[in-house]
Amino acid sequence: MRMEKLRATGRFLRYSPKVSVFDRRLSSNSGKSIHSSASGYGNGFGKKCRDDVIRKWNGRACFGLYGYQGKNFRDCMERGVLDDTRRIQHRGFGSLAEKVQRNASFSTLNSDDISHFKGILGEKNVVEDEERLTIANTDWMHKYRGSSKLLLQPRSTEEVSQILKYCNSRNLAVVPQGGNTGLVGGSVPVFDEVVVNMSLMNNVISFDKVSGILVCEAGCILENLITFLDNQGFIMPLDLGAKGSCQIGGNVSTNAGGLRLVRYGSLHGTVLGLEVVLANGDVLDMLGTLRKDNTGYDLKHLFIGSEGSLGIVTKVSILTPPKLFSVNVAFLACQDYFSCQKLLVEAKRKLGEILSAFEFLDSHALDLVLNHLDGVRNPLPPTIHNFYVLIETTGSDETCDREKLEAFLVHAMEGGLISDGAIAQDINQASAFWYIREGVPEALMKAGAVYKYDLSLPVEKMYDLVDEMRTRLGDSANVVGYGHLGDGNLHLNVSTPQYDDKTLAQIEPFVYEWTSAHRGSISAEHGLGLMKANKIFYSKPTATVNLMASIKKMLDPKGILNPYKVLPHSIDSHS
Amino acid sequence: MRMEKLRATGRFLRYSPKVSVFDRRLSSNSGKSIHSSASGYGNGFGKKCRDDVIRKWNGRACFGLYGYQGKNFRDCMERGVLDDTRRIQHRGFGSLAEKVQRNASFSTLNSDDISHFKGILGEKNVVEDEERLTIANTDWMHKYRGSSKLLLQPRSTEEVSQILKYCNSRNLAVVPQGGNTGLVGGSVPVFDEVVVNMSLMNNVISFDKVSGILVCEAGCILENLITFLDNQGFIMPLDLGAKGSCQIGGNVSTNAGGLRLVRYGSLHGTVLGLEVVLANGDVLDMLGTLRKDNTGYDLKHLFIGSEGSLGIVTKVSILTPPKLFSVNVAFLACQDYFSCQKLLVEAKRKLGEILSAFEFLDSHALDLVLNHLDGVRNPLPPTIHNFYVLIETTGSDETCDREKLEAFLVHAMEGGLISDGAIAQDINQASAFWYIREGVPEALMKAGAVYKYDLSLPVEKMYDLVDEMRTRLGDSANVVGYGHLGDGNLHLNVSTPQYDDKTLAQIEPFVYEWTSAHRGSISAEHGLGLMKANKIFYSKPTATVNLMASIKKMLDPKGILNPYKVLPHSIDSHS
Structure with missing residues (x-):
């Protein structure tokens, strides 16, 4: 009956064939859609699917969308796989690098300092090894490189406190460092700052299954927390491409956004408490585990997103939602940006409480993915649509959720909001749909030079900037727009065969001025760091x-x- | 089939008869439950139901649960209806009143000041009328009374700025005042402070239907915003008993909690931007309308919950969720507190994304409601259960949501978590169920003297405090526990025939010490104000x-x- 309804629209909402679209041997199906019956839907697939997908991407793509997958990116660099892209990327960033002077009031490290730190931390956790320091001095993109001579690895809040007390008294500058996955040069030394690495503070302190409140040390790797919670039947309210390396203390300090923000909101809503060590070594205990606490100024928010410049986060208390097992993914085509917007409004209303992602990409972005990434196929026939939307739902009832999604899609087709679409039937198809969306950054890197901007803008205005940029640059560049439409977060990328200052001058400061004029944000989720401080x-x-x-x-x-x-x-x- | 399953548990999950339980003429049904067939369920009822219910209660009960319903409470006082309770309440609070000295560094108002303000605001908005000042000087509970001689009514941020600039230069103390519905003496003058009343700044500035982001002036009454959004198909992410009087600026300044917190989280998550005027008159524009903005310290959080002591909020930008139409309410009995806790865990998991309220009351609370409020009937047979839980779901699909709720309840009965229960079949029954829970404060007022505590505690420990208090006080008092279990917010109330200092000494400071020892909060949602500053x-x-x-x-x-x-x-x- 449902299928009749689908057909009655005069267009076709497709159900992807059950073969993996990654499998090129089966590409004879390419461009042809199978109209399966409603009864042929695959079973819902669990949240594990997403994790598996991301793991798979980590292995093949090196780049996640929402940040860079630490270990794998480093692996790739070490194997030389990314040499070309790195060079382009490096050069691309080159003109943006900030010239700064070392602050003359800071002391220079001496042997007494080293002895003092060894007294606090023991020999092993006072690191002077050159190789390890090179890693700590270098950011993921190889854009920034400091010259620190010392990395300290505290094991407790007390040790962090003693380190900072001493550094403050000696005027020694400090860089707090988590997984070092940041993209704005915020987590590496600029000169000879002492690196305080949080990796050894990686214990889960408590988890309350009744309230879902997790308390842990700042050095816990996000993925480890996700795994820990998975065993308890809960999830972290944030999820990032960099989860294999990034640490919760760094996530909090940079107010990391990521995949689940549209559903669970920002860390300002989910972080319930923090323990922070201030510059003078004082420990600020704000480690509440309560959803409601109106006893004075809520000071923890000062440290969420201040990028380690106000204190070092040592412990985190966070509210975690229960894990829901029913996940569906749809890949849809829209004729214009206005339809994408209307679809978002409808999705919020019709899918309501089960909507967990609403991502978009324009046809330029899809073309790049199809042309530059191996094993990617358009789930829809090769008609050119101007925009594509990926919708994910997450809920507690497979049948209901699937029916709700279908009813929504039928309604959207009837109303002309979507021109075509496919619903993933199994985990492989869901992976494939997500890979199209998440593959855009990698495709851009492979296409040549790329100028990248991570902007927040009012949803209604968001695509105007892409259009204006396209007009400005004419045929000289491929202007690509994609991002988290549900969050109002645009990734504006300008792709050119080679980097040149003339193009940059066409883009900047125009892009910042335009963003500013529309009350947008020049950094939606990456922070300011060194790169955007000015x-x-x-x-x-x-x-x-x-x-x-x-x-x-x-x-x-x-x-x-x-x-x-x-x-x-x-x-x-x-x- | 479902009903068979219900019966198979050996106990009975009841479906309330379709007559209103408010209607006492039909009380012959009292105590007898009708086992309707699954097909006999009433249709889902919209969110409007809740609003209607609250309006109904405003008219009859004067007291909402989550604060006090401004206009109606005042109406009641003016009609003398509440004289008795007010006296008791007043006396009850009497011993808690803080002794403070006027800060000698503050100037005293003179005629030049008045002229200056008239120059800024015009004659009409510089109020010296005694009657209006009496109202502005007095808090809702008639516990605190200031002696301000001047009330100012700015119409714009610029006027607020000019007022504060002048007051700061003249050392004139100021009390920002919204709807004056606070319960801790935070919104009234203590001595002769100038009252800055925000009522005239009551415009909606913009509403973006795509993103659901509302921008408005601080003086907008919460209920007006709810109505405005209702017409747009959206809801406010907060809802309070005091909504008919309280203003969004006051809500933000006190970080108001309320009915929807368990679903939509605190204002730290939903407020996207603020405009604030500082003490020296400087205007701080943080009025972003973006879900993501990582460009430096997120300073707006300093002003959320700082009770007007750091600046006057003049404009608010807030993320509003779309309105969902399917609402269900169940009233359940549990044998012990541990079962309530387990039920909460199960509800979060099984009801997941549709859970919108999880409230509890103990048998002492239910008895009070049944004994002291007119027209209230227990929806369950008069077997004594130790605890009662009210669960509300809100979603986008009536059939699915109802089925999900039923499946959850069947499972909970089979697992022994609930001993009995009823699902509301229509709006009247839902109102009746909610009225039991929300009627507790009114019943307590009618029962005699009452010592009230609004505490946040870890859910697991929450009821231990009630038990300990009961042991401490023995037969001399009726100790009642109820509240927002889903938020970890306990309303601990001690009811005695008359107020006496001996009882108070038994309760305090024990209750604060116990709360502190368990890392709880002595003010979950009311703030500190004057009452709890020390x-x-x-x-x-x-x-x-x-x-x-x-x-x-x-x-x-x-x-x-x-x-x-x-x-x-x-x-x-x-x-």
Whole structure:
């Protein structure tokens, strides 16, 4: 009956064939869709599917969408696989690099300092080994490289406190470092700052199955927490491409966004408590495990997203949602951006509580993926549509959720919002659909030089910027728009055969000015770090930046915590 | 088939008869349950139901659960209806009142000041009328009464800015006032502070139907926003008993919790931006309308829940969820508290994304409601159960949601978690079920003197405090526990025939010490205000309170904003 309804629309909502679209041997099916009967739907597949998919992508793609998959990216670099892209990427970033002067008020490390740290931490956790320091001094993109001579590995809050107390008294600058997966140069030294690496503080402290509240140390790797919770029947409210390396303390310090934000919101909503060590070594115990607590200023929010410049997060308390087992993924085509927007509104209303992702890409992005990545196939016939939308639902009832999704899609087709579409029938198809969306960054890297912008904009205006950029650049560049439509987060990428300053001058500062004029954010989820510290005024008025500087001054009067980051250098050096 | 399953448990899950349980003429059905067939379920009822219910209760009960329904409460007082309870309440609070000294550094208002304000605001909005000042000087519970001689009604941010700039230069203390529905003396003057009333700043500025983001002025009454959004097909992510009077600026400033927190989280997650005027008149524009913005410290969180002591909120940007139409309510009996806890865990898992309320009350609370409120009937047979749980689901599919709820309840009965239960079949029954839960505060007021505590505690420990209090007080008092189990928020109430200091000494400081020892919060949703400013150390360590004081000092060096509130008076007077 449902299928009749689908056909009655005069167009076809396709059910993908059950073969994996990754499997090129079966590509004779390419471009042909099988109209399976409603009874032929595959069973729902669990959340595990997503994890498997991401693991698979880690192995093959090196790049996740929402950040860079630490270990695998490093593996790739070590094997030389990414040499070309790295070079392009490096050069692309080159013109953007900030020139900063070392703050002369900071001391230089001496042998007494080393002895003192060994007294606190023991020999083993005071690292001077050159190879390990090279890794700690270098960011994932090989864009920034510091010259730190010392990496410290505290095992407890008390040790972090002693380190900072000493550094503060000696005017030694410090860089807190988690998984070092950041993209804005926030997690590596700029000069000779002491690296405080949190990896050894990796214990789960408690988990309350009644409330779903997890308390753990800051050095816990996100993926380990996801696995731990999975065994308890819960999930982390955030999930990132970098989960195999990134740490929860770093996630909190950078207010990481990621895959689940549209459903579970930001860390400002889900983090219930923090323990933080301030620059002077004072320990701030805000490690509440309560959903409601209205006893004074909620100071933990100062440390969520301040990129380690106000204190080092040592423990985190976070509310985790129960794991739901029914997951569905649909890949849809829309004729214009307005239809994508309307579809989002409808999805929020009709899918309501089960909507867990709403991603979009334009035809330029899809073409890149189809042309540059191996084993990717368009699940829809090769008619050119202008936009594609990926919708994921996550709920607690397979039958209901599937019916709800189908009813929504039928309605959307009847209303002309979608031109075509396919629903994944099994885990492989869901993986394939997701891979199209998540493969865009990798395809862009393979296509040549790329200028990347991670912007938040009002959803209604979002694509106007892509159109305007396209007009500005004409035939000289391929302007690509994709991203988390459900979150208002646009990834604007300009792809050219080679990097050149003329193109850059066409893009910047226009892109920042346009974003600023539309009250957007020049950094949706990556933070400011070193890269965008001086760009802050595009997103924040002077009064707000001045207040940030006052707070920095109050909490870290000597400015030893993650210097040269977040705050504009003009202000920072005066503080 | 479902009913067979229900019967197969050997116990009975009841479907309430379709008559309203408010209707006493039909009470011959009382105590007898009708086992309707599965096909006899009433249709789902929309979210409007809840609003209607609350409106109904406003009219009859005067007290909502989550605060006090402003206009109606005042109406009742004016009609003398509540004289008795008010007297009891007043006396009950009497011993808790704080003794404070006026800060001698504040100036006293003179005629030049009045002229200056008239120059800014015009004659009409500079109010010296005694009757209006009496209202502004008095809190809802008639517990606190200030002696302000002046109420100002700004119409714009610019006017608020000019007011504060002047007050700061003249050392005139200020109390920001929204709907004045607070319960901790935070919204009324303590001495002669100038009242800045926000009622005239009540415009909706914009609403984006794509993203669901509402931007409005701080003086908008919550209920008006709810109505506005209802017409757009959206809801506010917070809902309070006081919604008819309270203003969104006050909600933000007190980080109001309320009915929807278990589903949509706190305002720290849903408020996307704020405009705030600082003590010196500077306007802080943080009025972002973006879900993602990682460009520096997220300073708006400082003003959420700081009770107007750091700045006056003038505009709010908030993410609103789409309205969902399928609502179900069940009233259940549990044998012990552990079963309530397990039921919560199961509900989160099995009902997952549609769970919208999980409330509990003990048998003492139910008895009070049955004995003291007119027209209330137990939906279950009069067997004594120790605990009762109210579960509400809100979703987008009536059939699915109902089936999901039933399957969950059948499973819970089979597992022995619930001893009995009823599902509301229509809006009247849902109202009746909610009224039992929300009627507890009113029943307590009617029963005699009442000592009220609003606490957050780890869910597992929550009821231990009630048991311990019962043991401490023996037969001298009726100790009642109820609240938002889903949020870990306990309302502990001690009911005695008359107020006496001996009972109070048995309760306090024990209740605060116990809460503190279990890392609970002495104010889950009401804030500290004047009432609990000196109790802050029960919930926050000294280092955190000191940092709060430093931030207060930085943003409001003369301490003119809402003095004597939030911070302990010892620290505040030194700042």
